[in-house]
Amino acid sequence: MTTRRTLTARFTALPGREAEVRSLVEALERDVNNDAETLTFRVFQDANSRGFTVWEQYDSEAGFQTHVHAAHVVRFNELLTPLIEEDASILTFMTPITTEN
Numbered sequence: 001m002t003t004r005r006t007l008t009a010r011f012t013a014l015p016g017r018e019a020e021v022r023s024l025v026e027a028l029e030r031d032v033n034n035d036a037e038t039l040t041f042r043v044f045q046d047a048n049s050r051g052f053t054v055w056e057q058y059d060s061e062a063g064f065q066t067h068v069h070a071a072h073v074v075r076f077n078e079l080l081t082p083l084i085e086e087d088a089s090i091l092t093f094m095t096p097i098t099t100e101n
Contacts, residue, residue, distance in 0.1 A: 004039065005064040006096070009054040009089040017083045018049055024079055025052060031072045032056075037063030054089075 013021040025043050032041040040057040058064040067073055081088065 003060065005058040005061050007056050007091055007093045009056065009091050011052055011080065011089045012085040013050045013052065014083055014085060015050070021052060021080065021083050024076060028072065028076045032067065035067060035070065037066050
């Protein structure tokens with residue numbers, strides 16, 4: 001049985017850079033959702049408008065690793081880093097507490 005890989009990625013746009021971050025992450029959402037290993041890639045913007053959360057799910061750990069090393073993801077991270085408060089996206093990996101159907 002292959003285990004899905006589920007996580008959130010959180011980051012905060014620098015003041016005045018929200019529109020740039022939003023544009024980058026919208027483009028990434030379109031690209032990543034076309035990748036075979038992606039089950040879910042949804043972007044949310046916090047009510048304060050500077051915080052972003054991405055909910056991601058991949059078909060397996062190998063699928064997640066494929067995602068991480070994909071050229072469009074590597075380029076996104078290069079472009080994102082100077083636009084956010086954190087050094088990089090803060091990843092939180094999750095495990096389901098119930099059996100998947």
